[in-house]
Amino acid sequence: MSKKIILSGIQATGRLTLGNYLGAIDNWLTMQEEYECYYMIANLHSLTVRNDPEVLKNNTLKILATYIAAGLNPEKNTLFIQSQVSEHAELGWILDCYTYMGELSRMTQFKDKSQKHSDNINAGLFTYPALMAADILLYQADLVPVGEDQRQHLEITRDLAERFNKIYGETFVIPEAYVRKESARIMGLQDPTSKMSKSATNLNDVIFLEDEPEVILKKFKKAVTDSENKVKFDPENKPGVSNLMQIYAAITNKTMEQIEQEFDGKGYGDFKITVANSVIEKLKPIQDKYQELLNNKEYLEKIYLKGAQEAKKIASKTLRDVKDKIGIL
Ligand code: ATP
Numbered sequence: 001m002s003k004k005i006i007l008s009g010i011q012a013t014g015r016l017t018l019g020n021y022l023g024a025i026d027n028w029l030t031m032q033e034e035y036e037c038y039y040m041i042a043n044l045h046s047l048t049v050r051n052d053p054e055v056l057k058n059n060t061l062k063i064l065a066t067y068i069a070a071g072l073n074p075e076k077n078t079l080f081i082q083s084q085v086s087e088h089a090e091l092g093w094i095l096d097c098y099t100y101m102g103e104l105s106r107m108t109q110f111k112d113k114s115q116k117h118s119d120n121i122n123a124g125l126f127t128y129p130a131l132m133a134a135d136i137l138l139y140q141a142d143l144v145p146v147g148e149d150q151r152q153h154l155e156i157t158r159d160l161a162e163r164f165n166k167i168y169g170e171t172f173v174i175p176e177a178y179v180r181k182e183s184a185r186i187m188g189l190q191d192p193t194s195k196m197s198k199s200a201t202n203l204n205d206v207i208f209l210e211d212e213p214e215v216i217l218k219k220f221k222k223a224v225t226d227s228e229n230k231v232k233f234d235p236e237n238k239p240g241v242s243n244l245m246q247i248y249a250a251i252t253n254k255t256m257e258q259i260e261q262e263f264d265g266k267g268y269g270d271f272k273i274t275v276a277n278s279v280i281e282k283l284k285p286i287q288d289k290y291q292e293l294l295n296n297k298e299y300l301e302k303i304y305l306k307g308a309q310e311a312k313k314i315a316s317k318t319l320r321d322v323k324d325k326i327g328i329l
């Protein structure tokens with residue numbers, strides 16, 4: 001039996017956060033043995049906001065270095081840059097023509113980003129999900145490991161695939177979102193009611209993967225909690241503490257009950273330091289490897305060129321099939 005196919009990606013905008021790591025990359029690691037995995041850097045999606053060209057180039061390489069440093073083996077996984085497989089842009093355009101304005105205007109991410117970037121509400125921001133659908137459908141992916149915030153984009157991808165299959169016959173595999181419970185939505189440390197985001201304005205809200213140990217400790221110490229001084233999982237009434245518990249659970253694989261017991265009778269001070277240390281310990285080897293990789297641009301180039309070549313083999317087959325079906329010579 002052939003292996004199931006996984007595809008996922010991260011935009012090349014901004015510095016990666018603990019949310020990206022726990023919500024996305026960390027889940028991918030467990031999949032590399034069992035599945036055929038494609039992980040890309042979504043640099044075309046990054047164009048939906050304004051970037052400095054040099055920064056975008058650098059971020060693209062930094063994300064690739066993070067993937068490898070975190071433990072994605074480039075021999076076992078296909079790691080590539082979205083723009084280097086031109087089939088993504090082509091199928092993206094085709095799928096635009098099968099996507100309705102109505103469904104795109106319901107997308108939460110579009111609404112959020114239009115508010116945040118009200119001076120640049122471009123068409124790409126609006127049709128973003130059709131390009132993401134192309135990313136996924138080109139590889140006939142069965143599963144797409146993402147954080148909770150991307151679930152809606154997966155739904156539209158499924159709708160598009162079903163719509164296309166209905167008109168033209170079986171063309172695309174209908175993919176499923178794979179969202180891990182413990183790390184589906186890591187919240188901000190200062191505002192635990194909204195997700196930890198690369199583009200946050202308050203830097204204390206976010207742990208960046210590049211943060212030094214002292215900075216990580218400081219940010220956790222400052223994390224917003226409540227006045228009860230009791231470590232208990234209750235996202236509704238204790239969002240701050242519950243978020244810290246979620247982070248700790250995702251890193252240590254402990255259950256909420258185990259964590260509650262571990263800190264029974266202890267205050268938030270101890271708890272925050274333990275959570276911070278678990279994060280620091282987890283990130284340390286990744287940070288070391290990351291620096292080493294960034295200093296070896298030639299190696300990174302070798303990986304992404306090989307990745308694009310492999311990805312293209314699969315993507316071009318799907319695109320040819322689609323073109324034949326819709327009448328594009
Ligand atoms: P931005 O905040 O600028 O929109 P982002 O941090 O959400 O960016 P993306 O590239 O959009 O970054 O996300 C990459 C992956 O990381 C996705 O699978 C997304 O669901 C996941 N992810 C991002 N933030 C979190 C979070 N706080 N908790 C869990 N998963 C997250």
Ligand code: LTN
Binds near residue numbers: 010131132135146153
């Ligand atoms: N939109 C995603 C990034 C992304 C993606 C994908 C994720 C682009 N293409 C394909 C999974 C599959 C985000 O996390 N913001």
